[in-house]
Amino acid sequence: MTTSPEQFDADFRKANGSYAITRERLRAAGERARTAEVMRRAAVAEMGQAIREHRAALDDVSPNLRTLHRIQMEDAEELTGVSRRTLSEAARAAAERSDAEVAAEYRAYGYDLHYGGEELHRRYPQLAGLHEAIKLLSSTQSERWLAEHPDEVFVPLLDFTEEQLVLKNEYERRVNAIAEGRIVR
Known part of the structure; x- marks a missing residue:
């Protein structure tokens, strides 16, 4: 046929x-x-x-x-x-490692969640919330791009929006503060 x-x-x-x-x-x-x-x-x-x-x-x-x-x-x-x-x-x-040690490892590994990030998010749930907000904005941005390009299957790497940059900078500022001992629970 x-x-x-x-x-x-x-x-x-x-x-x-x-x-x-x-x-x-x-x-x-x-x-x-x-x-x-x-x-x-x-x-x-x-x-x-x-x-x-x-x-x-x-x-x-x-x-x-x-x-x-x-x-x-x-x-x-x-x-x-x-x-x-x-x-x-x-x-x-x-807690075997201090918050500063965990945050420093996380930062040193380029914010890879497997290297201190998951632990830091458990210790500081607000960081997990910021991280999830960044991911949500990225997901929304990807969905918009796909809606504008219905014939495409994959979304290219997109630049950060202003909102994403604000959250990303705040997230990194907090991780740095923890790593440097300026934020203590």
Whole structure:
């Protein structure tokens, strides 16, 4: 069976459109999953910190009050929905590297999330928020470009918009401040 040029063109556009849409859906879903995982790890780390700080506060009170106000891991599990094992591990986990060391590594590796960025985002959720805002603006810019160029499959590397530059500069300013010890939690 021979396909007419019109049918081939229609099939090509259909396949190409589906390809582009599916890639974008997968990318967007992947970003949401990564964001959710970063936020989950940050929340678990915060739970561990809260438990450590509460234990430290109880060290300075009388034994009767310590027993009365101790948070049992079963209660913490019920309050958080996180397993006792995960909570216990989070409570035992002490920050081995300082914030400045993590930020300096991240900066030295050109803001590669795998080299200190994920850890820094867990410690400073506002940095994760700025990072996500930059990615959202980039995604929106790419979507606009694709809408303006419907026959293209791939988006070229685009220049930063003014809004992206403002966020990027603020993000880097904060990372630098942490790396240099000017911002302390």
